[in-house]
Amino acid sequence: MTDEKLSDEPQGKTDLKGEPILEALREVLAEARELDGGEVASYIPQLSSADPSQVGLALVGVYGRTFEAGDSRVPFTIQSVSKPFVYALALEKLGIESVMERVGVEPSGEPFNAISLDADSGRPMNPMINAGAIVVASLVSDDEILEGLGAFAGHPLEVDDAVLQSELETGHRNRALAHLALAAGVLGSTVDEATERYFRQCSLIVTALDVATMAATLANAGRNPLTDEQVVSETVARWTCAVMASCGMYDASGDWLARVGLPAKSGVGGGIVAVDPGVFGVGTFSAPLDAQGNSVRGRAMLTSLSRSYGLHAFAHPTVKFQPPE
Known part of the structure; x- marks a missing residue:
């Protein structure tokens, strides 16, 4: 991993291809792509046609910068x-x-x-x-x-x-x-x-980039960082993130909060959305699901990002956003 902070705070003009954030996203996506396991949802028959090999990851920061890796613009239905x-x-x-x-x-x-x-x-x-x-x-x-x-x-x-x-x-x-x-x-x-x-x-059609933008709007106190529209109030955004943190990953929510520490919500279409309040939103997409209905590769990518960069909500400030030695 990189030795830079995982934050989209503007640092002047930079070449996005060399951004540490983009490199980090590509690395965790490549690791997740190698994972096997999980089943594409079939209880809604139309979902069973999803391509299990596709993997997408996007990050949108509260300053409006976007970073994408893999199949971040492949459409899927938003579901839960x-x-x-x-x-x-x-x-x-x-x-x-x-x-x-x-x-x-x-x-x-x-x-x-x-x-x-x-x-x-x-x-x-x-x-x-x-x-x-x-x-x-x-x-x-x-x-x-x-x-x-x-x-x-x-x-x-x-x-x-x-x-x-x-x-x-x-x-x-x-x-x-x-x-x-x-x-x-x-x-x-x-x-x-x-x-x-x-x-x-x-049944609404989205991409990993779309759900990352939606998450970034919650992270940005309810204001969409790309359009500057105040969609909901800061109070509502904070309340929503709190409920996501404790309930968003179904009967795996406690394990998720302990291991990953980010407010998140999964869907049987293969998407996961996660929020780091005040910093950024992340969207992932990969259709195969675990027994709890959460994307296997999406869970792995967010777990890796959280562990490698200290993104956990309860991480000490001295390690938050810092990569391992």
Whole structure:
């Protein structure tokens, strides 16, 4: 690895090809590309056609510089990587306490599609599992989601109609979760409206660079560093990152926080988004998933970056961003 700090802070005119950041990204991507293991998601039939050999990695800093390696512009559907961003839109629209009445913030310790509802209130445990994300989707409109996620990414996003149709045809468990939320009195719309809206947000087409930009917007106190648009408030960005840190990697969230130490969210489309608040956002893409539904190579790349550069949220300031000797 390089002996420079992993930060996008401007240092004057430089040749990006020689940037230490770019070299670091290429190195961890090359290591991850050699990994075997994992399975491409197939429970949504349209996802099973993804190329398991593709690997992409992108970093976008709060000063607006971007760095890419591998298949960083290969399109894939955002799936559950959308959850923290739609949650942020709901918080911005309705306020934290209002959303908290319907969705909690406690780790569930259960798989993404578990029936995970609070025994007393009926609220889903958090917005990063499907039950919570469906309730969140019921609180905002289709247009608000499409425009809001486009603002996070810095350009309009489009729906993959084939994936959407596949989800509509197979999403029976998600409809069951929505019915339970409706019975508990926490759903903000009809079951059909909530689930179809959720399926549509998951079917949006992104790249690793897009999700890195979305993460950088959270890292930059809610302001997109490429467009300078204030998408959500600093308070909402901070709250969203906190929930990502404790709940974003499903039933592997505790292990992720201990080992990697970055707020993150995975999706069964093969993407992972991670945030280093005040510094940068990272997006990864590789379709094969582990048993918890997290990208095998994406997890490896982010683990390597965190360990090699002291990116862990609880790292001492003297080692943060510094490579090993």
